[in-house]
Amino acid sequence: MIIKYKQPQDYNQQFILKLIFLFLFSFNFLVIYGYSKSESVSKITKKAKKGDREYQLKLGMLFLEGTKVVKKDEKKAFHWISQSAAQDFPLAQLYLAQCYLEGIGVDVDPKKSLSFLIKSADQEVEAAQFKAAMEFMRNEKFELAAKYFYRSSDNGNLESSRILGQMFLQGKGVIYDVSQATKYFGRAAEHGDLQAKLMLAKLYSGENGHMKPNHAKMVQFLWDAASENIPEAQAKLGECFEDGFGLTKDTQMAVKWYKKAADQNYVKAMINLGNCYALGKGQPMDQKQAFYWYDKAAKLNDPIANYHLAMCYVDGFGIVKDEEKAFTRFLNAARAGIADAQYRVGNSYERGIGTSSDLVKAKEWYNKAVIQNHVLAKKKYNMLMFNSYNPMDQNKLNIFSNSSIDDKPN
Numbered sequence: 001m002i003i004k005y006k007q008p009q010d011y012n013q014q015f016i017l018k019l020i021f022l023f024l025f026s027f028n029f030l031v032i033y034g035y036s037k038s039e040s041v042s043k044i045t046k047k048a049k050k051g052d053r054e055y056q057l058k059l060g061m062l063f064l065e066g067t068k069v070v071k072k073d074e075k076k077a078f079h080w081i082s083q084s085a086a087q088d089f090p091l092a093q094l095y096l097a098q099c100y101l102e103g104i105g106v107d108v109d110p111k112k113s114l115s116f117l118i119k120s121a122d123q124e125v126e127a128a129q130f131k132a133a134m135e136f137m138r139n140e141k142f143e144l145a146a147k148y149f150y151r152s153s154d155n156g157n158l159e160s161s162r163i164l165g166q167m168f169l170q171g172k173g174v175i176y177d178v179s180q181a182t183k184y185f186g187r188a189a190e191h192g193d194l195q196a197k198l199m200l201a202k203l204y205s206g207e208n209g210h211m212k213p214n215h216a217k218m219v220q221f222l223w224d225a226a227s228e229n230i231p232e233a234q235a236k237l238g239e240c241f242e243d244g245f246g247l248t249k250d251t252q253m254a255v256k257w258y259k260k261a262a263d264q265n266y267v268k269a270m271i272n273l274g275n276c277y278a279l280g281k282g283q284p285m286d287q288k289q290a291f292y293w294y295d296k297a298a299k300l301n302d303p304i305a306n307y308h309l310a311m312c313y314v315d316g317f318g319i320v321k322d323e324e325k326a327f328t329r330f331l332n333a334a335r336a337g338i339a340d341a342q343y344r345v346g347n348s349y350e351r352g353i354g355t356s357s358d359l360v361k362a363k364e365w366y367n368k369a370v371i372q373n374h375v376l377a378k379k380k381y382n383m384l385m386f387n388s389y390n391p392m393d394q395n396k397l398n399i400f401s402n403s404s405i406d407d408k409p410n
Contacts, residue, residue, distance in 0.1 A: 078105025
């Protein structure tokens with residue numbers, strides 16, 4: 001059985017989770033704050049000691065970075081940054097928040113870190129707004145997260161716009177609103193954010209039921225993202241060509257786009273490309289190439305790739321037949337919840353193929369597949385239970401209290 005990869009249904013949550021701990025800024029003072037080499041350390045120190053909050057931050061950053069004339073000293077860095085922050089200097093508050101978060105010259109204190117982060121954010125420091133929003137998101141305080149994502153987005157942060165789009169689709173911290181999601185995705189996409197274009201392509205595909213399909217817009221955004229080497233967009237474009245979804249069916253073009261994404265180690269494209277080689281879609285059938293792409297995806301611990309690789313070992317498809325390797329691959333896929341693989345593992349244990357015979361384990365794996373409504377597994381499971389039935393065993397008597405094949409065994 002060929003299992004074709006499809007796009008994940010809950011892409012919103014996956015995308016947000018990938019961003020939770022993203023840092024958008026560093027402590028590179030020479031770049032961020034514009035330190036001039038013409039200013040002597042003595043001048044900076046003198047002004048800092050007189051209470052100039054900007055020079056206090058400059059001095060703190062010099063101690064933090066270390067220079068040829070200033071030895072790196074995190075405690076002194078913290079002292080001068082905190083002095084500047086105490087005078088309500090928003091950039092210093094941002095750096096002080098990072099000091100408390102990472103324990104730079106001071107003990108780690110997440111509460112103080114967030115407190116200074118909010119102070120900086122409320123003075124319109126965009127990096128602080130985004131960081132605060134991410135912290136609230138991490139703590140599942142979605143309304144507060146939305147508040148700062150709004151402000152960060154208004155200050156030009158494309159990621160904040162994109163995340164707001166996700167939040168409107170999920171109804172987290174805001175009321176579910178597809179039009180608002182489209183607006184914020186569009187704001188990011190308009191300024192070249194390729195991930196936002198991918199999100200819009202998914203919306204206009206109608207695949208998640210958020211809105212009616214608009215294939216013309218779907219292809220437009222999908223093509224933009226794919227042309228800029230976004231592997232997920234390339235794989236999706238390949239699926240559109242293969243299935244004739246929004247585009248004229250063209251399996252050669254499908255293979256072209258699958259290959260672009262697969263060359264970037266995008267697992268879904270590897271599986272679909274392997275399927276094309278296995279079935280002779282878009283190019284002549286090539287068993288070795290099919291095995292190659294399944295194997296490459298399996299090395300990235302993909303369960304569907306493991307299933308296909310197991311089938312290759314079973315049939316000697318592109319590789320020497322090996323029942324033990326087939327069983328190992330089936331087991332890996334079965335443990336990840338692939339119903340067909342669970343059935344195959346049960347069958348292997350029942351018949352002693354690639355492993356020793358074990359009817360107890362066979363029933364266990366058949367039952368896992370039964371839970372997922374695997375038809376052949378239901379028949380096999382009930383047959384094994386029938387053959388092991390003992391009328392004196394009252395614990396098993398309930399199995400036959402109802403003749404429906406869909407009943408779950410005790």
